[in-house]
């Protein structure tokens with residue numbers, strides 16, 4: 001019997017059989033939803049799915065009606081959080097075609113997350129095919145208003161009914177899709193950040209570099225505490241409380257007056273963001289001295305205070321780029337730069353979204369056509 005971590009990769013593209021929903025939303029219902037976009041509140045008519053067992057590997061690849069799942073109360077995910085996910089977007093281009101951004105990077109990270117959580121690896125081919133199949137069936141749901149997209153959420157979880165603590169022998173993979181407006185409705189407006197020092201998100205050897213639900217669950221308490229203080233988001237420090245790590249769900253960049261762009265290096269407890277990696281490329285090409293390094297907390301505080309640090313921004317698939325206008329923690333409360341979206345932050349946002357939405361040439365080969 002194969003273990004999840006060594007489950008065979010198929011290597012070939014297996015089709016996802018399409019079983020159209022017998023009860024899709026009407027055109028009027030869909031248009032009403034597309035006219036009032038939030039983030040992750042409405043979902044399209046279909047979802048993609050596949051199931052894994054040791055005996056059959058990945059099978060039952062389907063696109064079917066979006067519907068609640070029937071889950072046994074003993075399903076392992078509900079008890080031991082054996083779960084991973086990805087975040088991606090499909091973008092409508094001016095000519096009506098639909099594209100996604102660096103899906104191979106998401107597929108590769110999904111595979112790394114699966115190995116860490118003792119889940120079976122889904123091949124890149126199956127990953128891409130599930131997305132392509134779903135977006136083709138629900139192509140009418142890709143919104144076209146500025147800044148909007150179809151957010152794609154592939155995820156995998158332990159569905160075996162068993163309370164023993166071991167890797168599940170039945171696993172489900174699904175992709176759901178949600179038409180979304182901007183993650184932060186106020187647009188590219190600065191957010192306030194509370195530097196959380198007492199609660200840690202991750203530690204070396206933990207699951208910090210896997211995209212698993214538990215990491216996000218761990219961020220909810222400090223996030224709620226920061227919200228109570230009036231702050232929008234939190235910034236974690238590393239397990240030694242010496243260096244910056246990441247926000248609750250985004251990586252961070254620090255822009256210096258001296259032409260440097262610094263971001264925490266990948267220590268194993270930081271999520272390797274696809275947006276992060278794309279921004280490293282874009283800023284390097286722009287002539288910045290991009291440094292992936294340990295960023296001491298005190299260096300950031302002093303840099304913001306002295307003006308050596310001119311901009312700080314967060315980045316991720318959902319939010320794209322979010323300027324940080326206010327940085328506070330125990331004993332300090334500082335305005336970053338002018339407290340507005342700085343020049344570099346705005347340039348990164350514009351350059352990245354111009355590529356994603358087909359307004360600028362994709363010179364890096366980052367886009368994959370879906371429809």
Ligand code: COI
Pocket residue numbers: 086087088216249250316317318319
């Ligand atoms: C994303 O940026 O897509 C994320 O996964 C972060 C968050 C919405 C959980």
